[in-house]
């Protein structure tokens with residue numbers, strides 16, 4: 001994998017940019033694809049080199065579970081909860097970014113959207129923010145869950161696949177994540193399907209969002225590095241000429257289907273809204289996604305909880321939470337994404353609630369609420385709870 005030196009045009013562009021524009025990376029990708037995993041690694045990379053990253057997190061649920069844990073990483077963070085950044089809370093994005101910059105003077109900002117967000121609207125949000133303060137869109141990184149994408153691409157008309165497609169189209173860098181869950185023989189087919197949606201953005205096959213983080217330095221400097229894909233082909237397909245140097249600013253790489261005007265796009269990120277919204281109905285893409293947040297009154301039985309999760313219907317894609325069990329001492333971070341369940345023991349430094357968020361498509365909240373209530377009721381009051 002190699003990065004290319006700046007072209008003349010890029011150096012010229014760089015000199016014209018506002019000197020203190022803070023690079024903003026938008027992390028996009030469907031629910032549970034690996035955005036927070038990427039964010040955690042990226043924050044470590046910046047912190048190790050003595051730079052100050054900041055985070056703006058958006059969650060569909062009423063509680064920011066990822067944020068609670070990130071806070072412990074000592075990174076300035078602001079959160080927008082209870083709605084999707086790309087519609088209900090979009091108007092606040094500019095103010096939130098401005099506040100982050102005024103209060104913390106970060107060197108870089110990561111905006112992690114909900115997995116249901118349409119990146120186009122976030123691009124607009126960052127552009128609006130550039131009117132309030134000096135921010136510069138450095139990248140839109142879309143994390144694709146390889147296994148989920150393979151499964152969903154079978155029904156290309158489904159709302160979920162359309163949303164995934166929008167997220168892929170808008171990317172300036174693509175991570176084909178969770179490749180450990182898909183046999184390498186299937187990667188080229190997946191890559192080809194993704195290329196149909198976005199022919200230009202470099203694509204990296206990853207496991208747990210592990211990548212060459214020096215690529216962020218190039219993106220912060222306003223260039224997009226050339227990278228090689230797992231199959232060895234040049235990732236910028238429209239210019240697949242082996243070692244031929246070709247670079248694009250973040251804006252230039254957007255697919256026309258992303259709904260943006262391409263002319264002078266990287267400038268648009270700094271100074272004006274050059275987006276074209278014709279024929280675009282962003283909210284349609286994810287209005288089918290809903291979230292239910294459940295606060296537990298006390299510890300629950302771990303085996304019964306696992307069994308409940310095992311019974312979740314297919315239309316609940318994603319769940320996460322902080323749970324306390326009757327048979328364990330420490331609380332656990334619970335993750336569920338596409339039928340994969342994970343429990344990680346945690347030692348929170350601050351008081352955290354016992355809570356779980358369930359995200360999916362038109363699922364029956366009442367059935368889930370009743371099941372969770374039954375789980376809580378099953379724990380007799382006499383049973384000793386964990387300290």
Ligand SMILES: Nc1nc2c(ncn2[C@@H]2O[C@H](COP(=O)(O)OP(=O)(O)OP(=O)(O)O)[C@@H](O)[C@H]2O)c(=O)[nH]1
Pocket residue numbers: 029030031032033034035036037038114115177178179180181206207208209318335336337342
């Ligand atoms: N097997 C496997 N699991 C992964 C990989 N990357 C992330 N995960 C797991 O997938 C789950 C979801 O990862 P997150 O990073 O929280 O995903 P996210 O995109 O931030 O999720 P939302 O914010 O809910 O949209 C976690 O349990 C991760 O440990 C991977 O490459 N392979």
